[in-house]
Amino acid sequence: MGNKDKSQSVIKRKDLQALFDSLIKKGYSTYGPCVQDGAVVYDRIESVSELPIGWTDRQDNGNYRLTKTKEKRLFGFVVGPHTWKKYLYPSESKLWEAKRSGHEFEIVAEVNQPYKQAFIGVRPCELQALAIQDKAFLEGEFTDVSYLQRRQNVFIVAVNCVQPGGTCFCSSMKTGPKASGGFDLALTEVVEPNKHYFVVEAGSSAGVKILKEIPGKAAGEKEVLAAKKALRKASSKMGRRLDTDGLEKLLFKHIDHPHWNEISSRCLTCGNCTMVCPTCFCGNIEDVTDLTGQTAERRRKWDTCFSVDFSYIHGGSIRSGETARYRQWMMHKLAYWPEQFGTFGCVGCGRCITWCPVGIDITEEAGVFKREG
Amino acid sequence: MATAQQNKKMVKGGPAYPMLVRPYAIRRISRETYDTFTYELTPPRGSGGVSFAPGQFNMLYVYGVGEVPISISGDPAKPQALVHTARIVGAVTKGIKRLKVGDSLGVRGPYGSSWPVEEAVGRDVVLVTGGIGLAPLRPVIYYLLINREKYGRIVLLYGARTPEDMLYTGELERWRGRFDLDVRVTVDRATGSWRGNVAVVTQLIKPAPFDPMHCIALVCGPEIMMRFTILDLEKRGVDYDRIYVSVERNMKCGIGLCGHCQLGPTFVCKDGPVYRYSDIRTIFTKREV
Structure with a gap:
């Protein structure tokens, strides 16, 4: 994700669907937040209308509630119980299969076709979480190939947090509320009387390319300032604080x-x-066989x-x-x-x-x- | 998650994936004790043996049952014959026990750190070991004996619960007959015709002939035995940074990805199993870390 384009654009609320459409046209499977069973979760979504429009979350110790707001924000909530890791490091996956013949066995690796996934609505803290998992799975002596196969082509649309949640403390961990890298596009949602738009920053050449396909214009001083102001206010609204010094x-x-x-x-x-x-x-490793014992599998599960x-x-x-x-x-x-x-x-x-x-x-x-x- | 599932396709071979095992054939099985066996394995057809450093381990896979980390107990100078000594205590080792000569056993590795045979050059080497702990140290003994002139006195202190629990008894007797190796053996409980020492292995440390200021101590055995061994080595004046221990933890992947083997900020599978004691002392002395 090189080629940083620092200049910002503005996309109107009604034009955001074009982002989904462009990504889908380019062959991406698009994932994003949506409401299921009373919580904002991540799932396959293909349109703006599937986003949790107008929903916000109230969070506290052991407490999570969704409520409707008058504002029709698309991203007026923070994070729910799901994390993006489920698409890169699934809660359960097969690593290989073994076939028995007589006293011997043969191993057949599980090979995945290249994934093309686009995550829409990744929060700044979650970008850092991805970077942290990259370190664990990709940057050690051994590479986790199944993670790499899923990770390498991900297109990331980050959404900066202008309304931190009740249990948020990204300011303390220096991971938010504004994304500083690790994204292809980063949006800041601005809602003003009669105005609803996104200030967009491209973080990669792929981001710049996609941005060209979406109706929009270069951001004016006023719009950039509105986004800046909202983010500055967010830093002071964190529900929690952690002093990490020493x-x-x-x-x-x-x-x-x-x-x-x-x-x-x-x-x-x-x-x-x-x-x-x-x-x-x-993660845990589980080795299992089918009922006949002719085929064995190695599976990995979250532990x-x-x-x-x-x-x-x-x-x-x-x-x-x-x-x-x-x-x-x-x-x-x-x-x-x-x-x-x-x-x-x-x-x-x-x-x-x-x-x-x-x-x-x-x-x-x-x-x-x-x-x- | 729909797409991820749809895109999956089984392809033979595939990219080098560190979790893949290679089926080795069991060439020989020797019974060490009533519950401990040594397996000599041959690499798959068309591939050579994998060289290893003394102290490293492999993940051994029993078809359909599971995988366990087991130290390599063979001669590092003869990598074409992979040798493992396993005590039959759990589901996977019980699975190993059921295998016969000619059967396949899956192997991944070698993984982990090794005993400091280079650092020990020019010094006395004290090996203190209990029970199955002799297995991970046997490659060192082979190595030291091949390179005998590079080292000072070599002392092997070995403790077993009973005479019936002793590993490699034939080899121990041969080693004891050598003039360049000091082998001292003890049992916790004597049975039958035992006429040797009856004591815990730590009691062999005080009278052992080595220069505490100029030695390297290699310790491997149950954790409680290692703790007391370290106390007695310290009493003799051996510094913590010249004591090495081999640590055992639950391991699922062996390659630093699964998180199971963590010992404080370290991963036993890649930072260990062999540690310089001074590096982990503050964590190792805590309970349940």
Whole structure:
């Protein structure tokens, strides 16, 4: 994604469908937010009308509600329980198949045709989450080929956040509310009396190309300023805050602190936080056979460090206690990740706070250690 | 997710994918103890053996059952014969136990870090091992014996639960007969005609003949045994940065992608299994990390 075109354009609300149409014409499968079962989720969508028009989300510890607003915003909500990782690292996928003949077997790799997926409505925190998963899957000694096959052709339409959610803290993690890179196009939605438009920035040559096919004009000073103002206001409206200064060292220092027990006395170790987390990459490998035993498969599934099995070796689990399992998750995000990948494993999206059934708040708990000093 | 499914097509071969296993044929099975067996494997037709460094492991796959990380216990100078010693404790190793000579066993690897045989040049080498922990150290012993003149005194301290639990007894006897190798063996519980030491392996450290200021210690065994070994090595004056340990954790991928084997900020599959003790001391001494 080279060739940055810093100049911005304006696309009117009524012309946004052209973006979907161009992408579809170019052979992309388009995915975006839509309302399902009372939540904004990501699914295959092909038109603006399928977006959660006029919906907004209220989020708090263990709490998520959608409500209608008078404004007919297309992106007037933040993030729901889904993450884009489900299209790059599916919750379950087949890696290979083995065929048995006599005492021997032969392995046949699962090869995927090149994917051409377009994600519409990727939030700045989610862009950083993609970058973090790229590090885990692509930048180590071994490349995760199935991730690479899905990742390499993705077209990303980011949407900057002008209305942060109740559990958002991207400002603290320095991942938002404005996208700084990792997108092909980035939109900022502006709604004014009798005016509804998007200020668009291209982040790649592919983005520039697509932009040319959509009716629009160069952004004027007024429009650029309106978008800027909305984003500046957003930074101060974050529902949560996390002071990350020296946090990594502090957590190591307090690794035996009794507060871990206090947190785990509330934690149900259900693993919800890991399922909704856009950076969690841990997976399990399952080897299975069909009923005849002639064909075996290797499958990969999302796994969670909250399960007892996760750390099982003969004789027992390494992290058998709830305290150790919660500590592993939070320490991984905020203390181990920086050593492993040079960045926090948390992007400040707030999903783990919202979708925790008992409302455990990572910013609050990390804050306790922070106050200990 | 519709498109992803539609676009899938099975193609033979495919790109080099690190999760693919290669079927090796079992050439020989030897019984070490009542629950531990050594398997000699031959590479698939038309391909050579894969060279490895002492201390590395392979992922071994039993058709349809699953995969486990097992250290390589053979001679690094003879990579054409892949040798693994496995204790039969879980579903996959029980699957291995059911295999016979000629059957296929899937192999991926070798993975992970290795014992510091270069750093040890010119020094005494102390190997402290318990139970099945001798298997990951056997390649080092082969290596040290081939390059014997490069090293000072070599001391092997080996503890097993009972005489019946001892691995490689024939080899141990041969090694004990050598003048350039000091082999000391002990059991926790004596049975039958045992006339040797009865003590935990850590008790062999104090009287062992090595220069604590000028040695490298390689430790492999159950975690509790390694902790106490380190205490006794420290008492003798061996610095933490000259002690190496081999750590065991749950592993699903072996290549740093699945997250299961994390030990603090490290991945045992790629940063380990062999660690310089001083690098992980603060984490290794914590419970349930």
